[in-house]
Amino acid sequence: MIEHPLLVAEGLSKNYGPRIGCRDVSLEVHPGEVLAVVGESGSGKSTLLGLLSTELAPSAGRVSYRLRDGRLADLAGLGAAEKRLLMRTDWGFVRQNPADGLRMAVSAGGNVGERLMAVGWRHYGNIRDEAIDWLAKVEIDADRVDDDPRAFSGGMRQRLQIARNLVTRPRLVFMDEPTGGLDVSVQARLLDLIRGLVAELGLAVVIVTHDLAVARLLSHRMVVMRHGRVIETGITDQVLDDPREPYTQLLVSSVLAA
Amino acid sequence: MNAQAAGGMPEITYNFAYLDEQTKRMIRRAILKAIAVPGYQVPFAAREMPMPYGWGTGGVQVTAAVLGPDDVLKVIDQGADDTTNAVAIRGFFEKTARVATTTSTQAATLIQTRHRVPETPLRENQILVYQVPIPEPLRFLEPRETETRQLHALAEYGLMHVKLYEDIARHGHIATTYAYPVEVAGRYVMDPSPIPKFDNPKLDDCPALQLFGAGREKRIYAIPPHTRVRSLDFEDHPFRVQRFAQSCALCAASGVYLDEVILDDKGGRMFVCSDTDYCNGRQEAGHRGEMAGEGA
Incomplete structure (x- = not known):
């Protein structure tokens, strides 16, 4: 290339x-x-x-x-x-088993927001908006943002894992x-x-x-x-x-x- | 084995403050290191103490290590001076160190506490010793000790905010009400032990030395006098302490931490100061709450 x-x-x-x-x-x-x-x-x-x-x-x-x-x-x-x-x-790392790449006891929003908080985001509203934005990109409804991944199907978990990895671009x-x-x-x-x-x-x-x-x-x-x-x-x-x-x-x- | 019954056998004596001098030196070294690195959890070789884990074995060892013959000791259990834990530990040091004890925050030079910071502001030359069950603030988010140490070393505290984020997502506000994580001196994130978050602001810029001892987990950490202690929060969800609509039913104090006491099975209840010394002091000074009757 x-x-x-x-x-x-x-x-x-x-x-x-x-x-x-x-x-x-x-x-x-x-x-x-x-x-x-x-x-x-x-x-x-x-x-x-x-x-x-x-x-x-x-x-x-x-x-x-x-x-x-x-x-x-x-x-x-x-x-x-x-x-x-x-x-x-x-970098991102998407694992075969979403349970290895997600925090299963933390809501979808928290999973996506973790990297943002790790790089210094400290505004709850902004973190949440960004998380919802990314959930939309991976075709997860905004009303699932507070559900934890245990309530998600396998495909949804994998999409959530992708969102979690891509949020820091x-x-x-x-x-x-x-x-x-x-x-x-x-x-x-x-x-x-x-x-x-x-x-x-x-x-x-x-x-x-x-x-x-x-x-x-x-x-x-x-x-x-x-x-x-x-x-x-x-x-x-x-x-x-x-x-x-x-x-x-x-x-x-x-x-x-x- | 009764010493008297054995006839002429010497009475069992303990070294000053129960622990032997070498052990106290070891604990003091850990304390000095903890003071030098505020908020950092220093491992130490915690001893078996003559009380069960969870009853303040860490706090007792720290107290034993810093206690001197001229100290005046106060022990608090959930704010009270007269509950089992407080009475037992006070009696322990009366017996093993023969130090003067008090219930007055003002008169004490060394205060061991479980789950409260006294309402009366602390002053210089006082030491506050906290009993700590779980010293690691990240424990319930990250179970691996190797990983949490790494996170502390690299000051990676995004995870702590994930917990606060979850609180807001679930409850609409930060629902952590005790053991509320703090950042010490702009560096280490620390568990202030299970004090209500109401007491968190008292940790900041405190003139007294604050020591934290966890016996089962074998960790000591410290906040030196006049250190910046900041409770973690979000810009749009700032840290707030609990507020009480009532004032104390016995001494009419407001702006203090209150305990709810259930009086009967018909919904009767009263709110009283959790800090008994503070409440008694106010009552002696003539303050009267709405339920302060003859018997109170």
Whole structure:
């Protein structure tokens, strides 16, 4: 793409004792780009996402991120305070299980408002207005703002999690199987929503999925992983329509045509 | 085991104020650190005390560590000097330290309190020791101690406001009425122990030294004299203390914290000062509330 990359991973490896989580992965994410990481269970997708988002410490290699001042900073070199600020303002993390990404005992408004309060918003009315605004963007009615997520359906919880992450207008969002566990029609609506928001906000997204249809719908580029290594990478349509690696061909051909 | 019955056996004696000197030194070190970093929870090696947790084991250890032979001790339990907890702790230090005790806020040099700050303004050279059940203000929002420590270290207190936000969303106003979180000296957010938020303004710029001891949780924290203590709030929902429509039924005081006392099963009730010393003082000075009869 056009500009300098937003996130750069170089030679990332992660070992769990003698087992390999992820081996020698290098990739770049550009501003506004959606990168899908696909592969079967146990291929190292989630490990890779953990490494990129600094939730896991790499055994080797490094991750750099372009801060708002244009500096490309090695994330391992950032202080704890800087890193946490980055995570709650410039980044988002949408988890497969909404219960992991939401505060289940806190109302929808409080969930969305938490990041705002964390960056210093101290006006209740403004926080609430912003929360309602974001609920509308993810198609949750304003009258649900005081309900807590336990009263929400799975799809609604996932949309709420997205609103909670996007409220500080991050530049980079990590998504771990965001449509996992949802039924097909709800999945379709959620994908539509994510696609709209990504385009509208110019988000860069790293999305981990085992569902090739999700990758095709959302992503510009994709990375295919197997046994902890990246075996193929390229433009999504190109990889899916004309896979080069035998494993990718197998993956693509194993999808049932609807 | 009766010492007399054993015949000639020496009477059991305790070290001054029950704790041994090394333990008191250890607690004093924690207190000094707490004073140096206002609002910061300093871990200390809390001892087993001859009373159950929840009865003020933390406060008693802090009191024992700072008590001197010339001190005059007052103990408050929910404002009162004559309830079980207050009587027991006062008796404990009378026996183990032989210090003078009082119920007068004015006369006391050291006051141990459970859940109230006296109505009479404190002065310099007084120490107020609070009994604290749960020292961590973020505990019910974030159960992990490792995480709350991190949040304190980085002064990330957005979460505390989430709690206040929830209050307003549910009740239309900040419904937290006790243990209302405060920011100390512009840095640490602190639980002022379960005092009514009515007492929060008394913490600010207080001339007395305020010490907080949590025995079960093994934490000590402090507010040095004349420190800025600000109750957290929102710009459009500012901090407010409770107001009472009545005045005290015994001493006619207004602008003080009142307890509601149920008198019968027909809805009869009275409101009286929670601070018994303050109420008695006013009655002796001739103030009479509407229910101050002969027997009161």
